[in-house]
Amino acid sequence: MVAMAYPKTWMGSEEADNDMALVERALDQDLAAFEALVARYQNRIIAYAARMLNDHDEAEDVAQEVFIKAYRSLESFRAESSFSTWLYRIATNLCIDRARKRKRSPQQAYSLDEPFDKEEERGGRDVPDLTQEPSRGVEREELRQQVRLTVAEMPDKLRAVLVMCDIQGMAYEQIAQTLGCPIGTVKSRLFHARADLARRLRLRP
Amino acid sequence: MKKLKNDDMMGYLDGTLDAARLAEVEAYLQTDAEDARLLADMKLAMNELHAWDEAEPVRVSDNFWPALRDKLPQRPQRSWLRGASAQLSAWLWPAHSPLRLSARVAAIAVFVALAASFLSPKDAVRNTHATELTSADKTFIQQSLARHDAYVTSQSLSSVLPLRNSDGRDGDGDGGDDDGDDYTP
Structure with a gap:
């Protein structure tokens, strides 16, 4: 690995x-x-x-x-x-x-069917190519949607660290400076966010 | 081997473990299916997050800057102090000059040397003795001494203060400018 x-x-x-x-x-x-x-x-x-x-x-x-x-x-x-x-x-x-x-x-429900960007020209959700491997394509799309849903429902502090590090590729030092907290706190939040995401993915149908 | 610490897991996921530690962690994961599965799922989640931007890139709309420009408040004003500082800085060492760092270091060294010379302990001691009396204080002291001498004279203290008489002082008030060092009660 x-x-x-x-x-x-x-x-x-x-x-x-x-x-x-x-x-x-x-x-x-x-x-x-x-x-x-x-x-x-x-x-x-x-x-x-x-x-x-x-x-x-x-x-x-x-x-x-x-x-x-x-x-x-x-x-x-x-x-x-x-x-x-x-x-x-x-x-x-x-x-x-x-x-x-x-x-x-009032809470707006997160729709898994609604395109992320709403407007077509900005690019909607990535539609998997089902012609080649249908079951794998569906599974992958489900996985993506579960990831988005879990990230959206995360506590703000965990989500901020996860987005900055794992999506935007920022270094721990810069995240710590941005949030005004020690690097250890950043690592701890990131660990919990990743573990939470992993457990939610494991529970998916 | 003991249960994996969070730091080890993060190091494993981030690829920052050294070779020896990585081998230990991988050996441990062979024996703990629960941790191995958690790490595998975390890795899967990280890969999905990483791919998210590529799958759904977020791009700014064409109208972003024109709309923003219209909303901008009055232009930022530079305070006179910051302005002067920036002008001086630009004059002394232009941006990207190779001498910029050395000039800064030299300026800091000069500042520290000047500060040290002003704040040395020698000066601190000297300054504690440098308090001068105001003219009002001097007048008050002179008047007090004159009144004291007048009182002493009026009380005929020749027998009480033989030393002053033996020095030839007549006790008529001229001793008001005596500095008091030889005062004997």
């Missing part, structure tokens, strides 16, 4: 230096510099929010809010962490806020 090489390096120091230069330019009223920062991170932030919230449209809303907050607070960015870490921190807080509001409002 070959293990995956986690955690992997996520961002180089050169990219971080470049981010700082763009932040400085944005602070000097250079909107193009801020646009460059948005272009660099928008897909990652939206992907993160989409996995956290299980809703692409809401993820775009959250991502807009993340960049607006970042823009408004750009002066307070001290480069104690990387710009991407700072964005992820804002995104995590906003996603957790949204998830709490959802819990307070």
